[in-house]
Amino acid sequence: MDLKWNEFIITGDPLILGAQISILLGGIAVVAALTYFKKWSWLWKEWLTSVDHKKLGIMYILSALLMLFRGGIDGLMIRTQLAKPGMEFLDPQHYNEVFSTHGVIMILFMAMPFLIGLINYIVPLQIGARDVAFPYLNNLSFWTFFVGMALFNISFIIGGSPDAGWTGYTPLATNEFSPGPGQNYYLLAIQIAGIGTLMTGINFFVTILKMRTKGMTLMKMSMFTWTSLITMLIIIFAFPVLTVALAMQTFDRLFGSVLFTLQGDGNPMLWVNLFWVWGHPEVYIVILPAFGIFSEIISTFARKQLFAYKAMVVSIVTISVLSFLVWVHHFFTMGNSAEANSFFSITTMAISIPTGVKIFNWLFTMYRGRITFTTPMLWSLAFIPNFVIGGVTGVMLAMAAADYQYHNTYFLVSHFHYVLISGTVFACFAGLIYWYPKMFGHKLNEKIGKWAFWIFVIGFNVCFFPQYFLGLDGMPRRISTYLPEDGWTGLNMISTIGAFMMGLAFLIFVYNIYYSWRYSPREKTGDAWGLGRNLEWATTSSIPPHYNFAVLPEVTGLDPYWDMKEKGLDQQKNTDYKPIHMPSNSSTPAIMSALMGMAAFGLVFQWYWVGIVGAVGIFITMIVRSFDYNDGYYVSVEEIKETEAKANK
């Protein structure tokens, strides 16, 4: 690929120039601050090389919040461009890039890491474990995700962003119609991050199956752990499909194969098919943990055991099977046979049944409960009606014949924002606020949190509800502008106002993090809300010590911590300490992932020597790792006593 330097670094767009300058200044500020406060070694030793699931969880969540900001800015740019007919805020090319990156970032670099971050932090605590099954792999998962994310994000200042939609459909995404490095960034960045996700899937699947504490049978696990287990199962079976499909398209673009092209015997529709074979299970990967979070919160603040726990388990297991049987509903109009469309139409309607079961479970959990209206509970309550709106429109879209009318319109856009925002994003906020004292030792301010909640939820409905009507009015998605005669102006304007309300709510949420860090009272016990039901609340201090439990708890029933409190048992009274075996930190994952980033960056621009050097480097780090005989260290009984004594003060 022959690029001039001014094509390599994107120039000439004032918005991108602004971003470049702010990234440069931000980078200099971070480096300067770390150097001034002499924090480099602290950052490297305590965080970046850490194998502690809690620290990795926090790093995932911080990255996800950063990406929520970036993806949110993309969303606001889209809405600004569409506020009025004939706006000249973004040119069509830039608009295509913005909606493509908005989709990829929100799904793969925001929703997934946010949920994986919460799972990382909470699941080992809930099953009474000291860490995950493969702590080294956990750090490597984080770094591959991070490098994939970084690679994807530099595309808009170096070389140009992908512009073929978040689905990267061929033939549009082939070299013929999308020349340049943009689509290569998409393929390689998602490839690297996807490998990390697959490793997370294996890691947590094994962790949940093999590392549960004494007495915790599968049917005594918390609902969040259950949904995480099933999510990991879906990841293990769905992500390989993505890996292969991405590799095939990469071969098409870099090495001239003709798998998805229009020339030769290529079949562009095969990409669409393979993308959604992964893509539909992916939807459940981001919604199931969200269901788990809501189950935890609703049961905690209604002070009741989750209604029909077994029915809930059966319905998520059913979803894990059905989620692989519905993918065609994403391309009903591609020209499938009537039999195929009918089959997938029926399976799609069938999958709404287990989801409907859950809605009733949550409602009956609250029925006759003594509900406390805390911020996480408010997010969970708002989820139910909003998600039902998204679900009902989903069943409308599931009817293949009717879908010919809805497809590719704003009706669809509104549907998936309703399910993904009120499902996943509400759950991320709810989960973060609920477990915030567990992570940082203090709660987020409730008053500011409620402001953020109301502005966000109202803004969300103002933004997306009108889009159903825009869709029924025939407004297609992915258009950069429209005419006044189309009659879409008013609703679009309302929608844009709603989008900016959500942006404001996000800023208030971030301000709340700062405000609470300064002023919130520090928690003195492990059970910050006083209503905790599962083992994550059974730790001595609000932030668990790095070994989590001085003595591993024993489980006798569902909601084990609640059970202990009812029986008057005190986990902390057990001082029969023994030395604890913990894994050592490692610096190879960060280096290995950086080399992956280097190799991928070389491939993006088809500088094969960079790619080869990076690939050789990856193998060298793997060899170095193979000769690493460090199998962890022991925490002495004295150290445990000291830590526990400090925690109880």
Added chain:
Amino acid sequence: MSQQTKKGHFPWKHIIGFLISIALTLVAFATALWTDWSSTTIFIIILIFAVIQAALQLVMFMHMTEGEDGGLISGNTLFGFFIAIVIIVGTYWLMTSGHMHMGMSM
């Protein structure tokens, strides 16, 4: 290690598995050598015997169903096969039916 060998019983399971494996191999061999069926038919028959034999090996010799995780491993393996079949059959069905296939050189 299975329960039977631990107690010192005769390893019937292994013997039976071994005999069935030999029988399956011989039948497949005979089909290929001494029948005049079309090569497609022979191929399908051999394939079926191969799948049966693979399952036999996993259960009889590799103790897939035994131990505390036996059910789990078997369940996950079956689920894996199920997903693989769904993806392959589904994709083939979609790519060869409807008006999709008209533009293809298949």
